[in-house]
Amino acid sequence: MIERVELAPGYSIRRLINGGxxxxxxxxxxxxDRESVLEDLQQLVDAGLITFDCADIYTGVEExxxxxxRGAGHAGLxxxxxxxxxxxxxxxxxxxxxxxxxxxxxxxxxVDQLDLVQFHWWDYQVPGYVEAATWLSDLQRxxxxxxxGTTNFDVSHLREIVDAGxxxxxxxxxxxxxxxxxxxxxxxxxxxxxxxxxxxGSVAGGFLSGRWVGQPEPxxxxxxxxxxxxxxxxxxFGGWDLFQELLSALCExxxxxxxxxxxxxxxxxxxxxxxxxxLVGTRSATHLQDNLRVFDxxxxxxxxxRLQDILDRSQGPAGDPFDLERxxxxxxxxxxxxxxNRK
Numbered sequence: 001m002i003e004r005v006e007l008a009p010g011y012s013i014r015r016l017i018n019g020g021x022x023x024x025x026x027x028x029x030x031x032x033d034r035e036s037v038l039e040d041l042q043q044l045v046d047a048g049l050i051t052f053d054c055a056d057i058y059t060g061v062e063e064x065x066x067x068x069x070r071g072a073g074h075a076g077l078x079x080x081x082x083x084x085x086x087x088x089x090x091x092x093x094x095x096x097x098x099x100x101x102x103x104x105x106x107x108x109x110x111v112d113q114l115d116l117v118q119f120h121w122w123d124y125q126v127p128g129y130v131e132a133a134t135w136l137s138d139l140q141r142x143x144x145x146x147x148x149g150t151t152n153f154d155v156s157h158l159r160e161i162v163d164a165g166x167x168x169x170x171x172x173x174x175x176x177x178x179x180x181x182x183x184x185x186x187x188x189x190x191x192x193x194x195x196x197x198x199x200x201g202s203v204a205g206g207f208l209s210g211r212w213v214g215q216p217e218p219x220x221x222x223x224x225x226x227x228x229x230x231x232x233x234x235x236x237f238g239g240w241d242l243f244q245e246l247l248s249a250l251c252e253x254x255x256x257x258x259x260x261x262x263x264x265x266x267x268x269x270x271x272x273x274x275x276x277x278x279l280v281g282t283r284s285a286t287h288l289q290d291n292l293r294v295f296d297x298x299x300x301x302x303x304x305x306r307l308q309d310i311l312d313r314s315q316g317p318a319g320d321p322f323d324l325e326r327x328x329x330x331x332x333x334x335x336x337x338x339x340x341n342r343k
Contacts, residue, residue, distance in 0.1 A: 002048045003295055005276045007116070007196055008147055008169050013078060014051040015270060016291060018044055019200060019279035020065065024058035026337075027225065034064070036284075041068050043285040045077065047292065053172075053198070053279050055082035055118075056101055057340035062108035070110060080116040080198075081105050082151055082172075083136065087122040087338035098135045101341075102144055118149040118172050118198075122338050123326070124157055133166045140167070149198070154320035155185040162193050170276065173321040175199035175269055177208065177246060177307065178230070178237045178314075181321045187274050196276035199269050204230040205281070208265040210254075213247050225335050226281070232332055236317035236324070246310045253303045259293050267297045268307065 003015040021027060023037065044050075045068075054061040062081060069077045083101055085093055105114060119136055121129040139145050149170035150158055162168050171190065175182045179201060190197055203209060205226035217240040222228045234243045250261035257264070269278050280291055317324055324332040 001295060002292070003270075005196070007276060011115075011147060013277060014049055015277040016049055016051075016266075016294070017080070017198065017277045017279045018049055018052045018282040020052060020054035020058050020061040020282060021200075022226070022281045022283045023061050023064060025060045037064070038068055038071075040285040041065075041282070042071065043288060044282065047288055049288075050076055051078045051080070051277070052282075053080045055084055056105055057082070057084045057337075059340065062105055066108055066110040078115050079109055079111075080118060080149075081109070081114055082118040082120060084120040084151075084341070085122075085132070086341045089341070090121070090123060090126040090128060093128055093132055095135045095138075098132055099139060099144075102136070102139050106144065113143060114145045116147045116149055116170065117145045118151040118170070120151045121153075121157075129157065130161055130164050130166075133161045133168075134164060137166045152322040152325070154322060155189050156320075158186075158195075159189060159193075162195070168193070168195055170196045170198050172198040172200065172279075174201040174233075175272065175275070175321075176202050176204055176233075177250075177265055177268055177311065178204050178233050178243070179317055180311070180314075181317055181319060181323070182272075184318075184320060186321055187272070190274040195274070197272075197274050198277050198279065199275055200279040201230065201233075202266050202269040202278040203262050203280075204233060204265075207231070207234065207243070208247070208250065209262045210247075210251065210260065213251060213261075214244070228335055229332075232335075233317060236315070238313065238315045242310065242313060246307075249306050249310050253299070253306055256303070257297055259297055260290055262287075263290065263294045263297055264299070264303075266291070266294045267299055270294065271299060 004012045005015055006012045052065055054065055065079050136148055140148055147169050151172040153171055207230050250264050254261045254264050266278050327333050
């Protein structure tokens with residue numbers, strides 16, 4: 001039985017969400033076969049995983065999911081997208097710009113209403129994020145958007161938007177055994193305001209899996225931006241040796257439950273307060289059956305103690321969600337692409 005959770009009255013989602021970032025041009029492999037990918041996405045839908053996540057800046061993904069949704073039997077398909085204006089566009093953003101971007105997503109997906117639009121703002125030093133959020137709220141009242149969320153907002157700025165009267169139902173952010181920044185105030189805010197967390201990075205781009213057990217520390221360049229991103233998080237967590245201890249603990253817990261270490265990592269995030277769902281990177285249906293086993297899994301006190309023993313020795317990452325990724329010139333910010341709407 002696939003777990004579901006209600007984001008808003010009358011709208012419930014699957015707790016495993018198919019993430020579309022790996023399908024974006026610039027991230028997907030050179031041998032990308034559109035028809036094969038659509039067939040794999042159909043397998044996810046057939047298995048009951050009908051909630052998808054994408055963004056206006058995931059080049060080509062809204063169009064791909066629009067094609068999928070036009071297939072037979074997809075009346076219940078849920079597609080969450082994002083509104084991510086380019087960094088350079090923030091100072092001169094207008095209501096018309098916002099509406100044009102939403103209309104573009106509607107056209108790409110081939111729908112009359114977007115299920116969930118998640119709003120991101122690159123630089124809080126540039127004013128206008130509250131105003132832009134209110135323009136999105138106006139478009140929601142006009143019927144173009146069903147629900148509004150945010151992505152990678154920190155505590156103070158999310159509170160500012162909600163206190164301005166914008167009806168935010170979710171905040172998408174990074175949350176994993178390696179990255180517990182949401183616990184530094186965000187979980188409490190979400191409990192207070194009735195906001196749910198949609199979490200990416202729960203398996204750290206594949207690092208939290210059996211394939212990395214006992215492996216030497218990788219050096220740059222890594223295989224893709226995802227691995228580069230999460231290796232930086234491992235460094236913040238406490239380095240490769242502590243990461244290997246965490247993997248060993250995950251394997252022990254996984255062995256007790258006869259599941260994979262990845263299942264344990266995802267289940268741990270799903271069990272955190274205010275978490276509605278985790279995003280699982282979707283490039284194929286290869287891991288479908290293993291991922292579904294997370295719904296047959298219950299962690300107990302012994303499991304929590306074994307993992308917590310490692311977490312208590314972690315050094316970070318510290319601060320609010322996405323704080324490190326906003327530090328201009330820093331290693332985390334250096335892999336961010338802030339102008340993808342111009343591509």
